[in-house]
Amino acid sequence: MTVNTQPTAERPDPRAYGLPVVRQSEIPAELRSLVSRVHDLIDAVANTEADTETLAEAARTVEGLTAGLNVARRQIGTMVKRDEDLPEEAAEFGTITNIVAGDTNPAAPPLTLHRTPEGLRGEVTLNTVYQGPPGLVHGGWIAAMLDQALGSASSIEVHPGLTARLEVNYRNPTPLFTPLEITSRVDRVDGRKVHVSGEIRAHGKVTAEGTALMILIKG
């Protein structure tokens, strides 16, 4: 196994690409609270059987709220610097609206990953918004969560990259409303090619495993 566990000295700074950067700690508590409430709203809308009058009133209210929030929008590509449990030189950058892990994306579960001696680990519990088969997580979402966990392993342990190839083995059904443990690691580094792997577990049993090839971004 060839693993460079030291963060690469020169990590790319998104500001050099013209992308704004927000530190995680700078995201207002009021915005985090709004994101959490809208996350619950998406689930409520997806499952409601309320009467038509209630639905019409809710649609008007949400339309007004959307207009109010759209008066000030972030630039596409705005990055968040995730560094709260990482040394400065190993801080991870991700888009703030990342669909799996984005801090301000109410549609994100969100998946938060932390460094462990073995790689990265996170826990997430998914509701029916992520449903594929009855009571089970959609296979595309399983792939998305693995992609994120594997990409983050490369990003934090070596250098940020893009997924060139991702293979997922669906070993067992992945249940909704159940804490899912997600783990990932770097297996091998070969120049710009980083081979990564990871798993999703429910009740300690592997439901899906993934391997990927990440190609490090230049610079």
Ligand SMILES: CCCCCCCCCCCCCC(=O)SCCNC(=O)CCNC(=O)[C@H](O)C(C)(C)COP(=O)(O)OP(=O)(O)OC[C@H]1O[C@@H](n2cnc3c(N)ncnc32)[C@H](O)[C@@H]1OP(=O)(O)O
């Ligand atoms: C500024 C900071 C920003 C941070 C952002 C990070 C966010 C991360 C968040 C993560 C979010 C989640 C993740 C996401 O959502 S990532 C989003 C999904 N992925 C993409 O959109 C990637 C699309 N593909 C590409 O852009 C290019 O193909 C890439 C960049 C991957 C390579 O094009 P590039 O022109 O750069 O490189 P190269 O072609 O010279 O190839 C280089 C080497 O690699 C080998 N190779 C290439 N492809 C394959 C393959 N499929 N199998 C086997 N090998 C392959 C190739 O043979 C060569 O090897 P060698 O000849 O040298 O031996």
